[in-house]
Amino acid sequence: MRETDVLIIGGGAAGLFCAIEAGKRGRRVVVLEHSDQIGKKIAISGGGRCNFTNLYTGPENFISENPHFCKSALARFTPQDFISLVENHGLGYHEKKLGQLFCNDGAKNIIELLLSECADVGVEIECGSVVNSVSRKDRFEVETNRGVFVAGSLVIATGGLSIPPLGATDFGYRMAHQFGLKIRDPSPALVPFTLSHQVQKELSPLSGISIDAIVSCENHEFRENILITHRGMSGPAILQISSYWRPGLSVTINLLPDVDVLELLRDESNREVTLANFLSRFLPRRFAQAWCDLNAPSQPLKRYTHAQLVEIAEKLNRWKIIPSGTEGYKKAEVTAGGVCTSELSSNTMEAKKVPGLYFIGEVVDVTGQLGGYNFQWAWASGYAAGQYV
Numbered sequence: 460m461r462e463t464d465v466l467i468i469g470g471g472a473a474g475l476f477c478a479i480e481a482g483k484r485g486r487r488v489v490v491l492e493h494s495d496q497i498g499k500k501i502a503i504s505g506g507g508r509c510n511f512t513n514l515y516t517g518p519e520n521f522i523s524e525n526p527h528f529c530k531s532a533l534a535r536f537t538p539q540d541f542i543s544l545v546e547n548h549g550l551g552y553h554e555k556k557l558g559q560l561f562c563n564d565g566a567k568n569i570i571e572l573l574l575s576e577c578a579d580v581g582v583e584i585e586c587g588s589v590v591n592s593v594s595r596k597d598r599f600e601v602e603t604n605r606g607v608f609v610a611g612s613l614v615i616a617t618g619g620l621s622i623p624p625l626g627a628t629d630f631g632y633r634m635a636h637q638f639g640l641k642i643r644d645p646s647p648a649l650v651p652f653t654l655s656h657q658v659q660k661e662l663s664p665l666s667g668i669s670i671d672a673i674v675s676c677e678n679h680e681f682r683e684n685i686l687i688t689h690r691g692m693s694g695p696a697i698l699q700i701s702s703y704w705r706p707g708l709s710v711t712i713n714l715l716p717d718v719d720v721l722e723l724l725r726d727e728s729n730r731e732v733t734l735a736n737f738l739s740r741f742l743p744r745r746f747a748q749a750w751c752d753l754n755a756p757s758q759p760l761k762r763y764t765h766a767q768l769v770e771i772a773e774k775l776n777r778w779k780i781i782p783s784g785t786e787g788y789k790k791a792e793v794t795a796g797g798v799c800t801s802e803l804s805s806n807t808m809e810a811k812k813v814p815g816l817y818f819i820g821e822v823v824d825v826t827g828q829l830g831g832y833n834f835q836w837a838w839a840s841g842y843a844a845g846q847y848v
């Protein structure tokens with residue numbers, strides 16, 4: 460039997476950050492990670508360069524049943540706080556776009572930073588630890604393949620369901636269930652869409668093409684690239700909107716966000732220029748041609764009727780697709796939903812009904828948009844719990 464003050468299950472971004480903060484307070488901390496190494500998601504994040512925060516992080520960048528829940532933690536540990544840590548470790552970083560900060564030399568920098576901070580404050584990390592059961596008497600007893608651990612504070616930092624080969628499990632949700640805490644149904648988010656067989660067949664000649672577009676669903680919209688793939692649609696704008704999409708809803712894509720297509724077509728409606736040539740002024744030529752093949756066989760603009768021009772403009776400025784689904788957890792960058800925020804203190808991340816039990820990071824029903832927000836939530840929620848565990 461091993462006794463410690465704080466036992467953290469899950470050695471990802473949130474778990475390690477909480478461990479560091481608790482260690483700084485002189486708490487004895489053990490992290491149990493079931494994989495053979497910590498931080499596997501960090502290692503592959505941001506295309507291998509880890510988009511570790513976003514300069515413009517605010518509560519509006521998160522999806523949650525209670526949009527106010529994340530405010531307190533985000534205010535107490537800001538992007539600038541994490542940047543200072545990165546700078547103190549002498550690590551180079553750059554802004555790619557829209558406030559997204561990436562490591563110059565790869566995501567391993569962030570893992571090394573976390574491991575070095577853990578070592579400085581004596582955090583013990585036990586990889587390859589499989590938790591068999593958790594019980595609570597006056598303290599928590601956690602039975603594992605490496606013996607029984609006993610701790611006054613138990614932190615669940617096991618993340619969501621995305622990318623099972625990287626170690627994702629439903630452990631956090633099972634723990635919430637065991638202790639009587641409500642869960643908001645998890646679902647894949649920041650995930651590519653799949654399309655009906657028919658639409659997919661029609662779009663496949665366009666696969667590989669990326670276009671700057673405005674993508675909207677319900678009251679949300681994002682302007683970034685969309686990418687047509689062999690399986691459906693991806694690209695940052697699609698990933699962003701996928702987090703707000705629910706089965707059955709349509710998604711509207713404005714392929715020419717800076718152009719009122721109808722107005723332009725009207726202006727040119729007595730011209731010899733073909734539709735494909737006209738469109739290739741604004742869109743990749745291959746896309747313009749294939750789009751015409753699909754939607755309106757190309758001919759000189761003056762041969763279209765007014766009604767046809769209206770229809771063409773509508774399809775370019777308001778192209779509606781109904782995704783048949785998503786590529787699911789095997790491709791989702793994050794998991795939306797999770798432990799209900801109403802069950803947790805926004806100050807400490809402690810379960811209101813179960814003193815000493817904490818949930819942090821992605822396992823909580825707080826989901827960031829694409830762009831470094833999910834790591835900022837992991838750091839901020841880990842920091843918040845780390846002050847109290």
Ligand SMILES: Cc1cc2nc3c(=O)[nH]c(=O)nc-3n(C[C@H](O)[C@H](O)[C@H](O)COP(=O)(O)OP(=O)(O)OC[C@H]3O[C@@H](n4cnc5c(N)ncnc54)[C@H](O)[C@@H]3O)c2cc1C
Nearest residue numbers: 469471472473493504505510618626630820821831833834
């Ligand atoms: C491909 C990809 C790229 C991404 N890129 C970015 C990016 O650039 N920027 C960004 O902000 N976000 C990015 N994300 C999202 C980000 O990685 C996560 O939101 C973040 O890692 C969540 O941190 P976490 O600590 O809560 O969970 P995780 O990082 O998932 O860590 C959970 C840990 O718990 C362990 N675990 C699970 N079950 C158990 C168990 N039963 N017992 C013991 N251990 C267990 C897991 O092995 C894992 O190590 C990306 C995600 C993916 C999949």
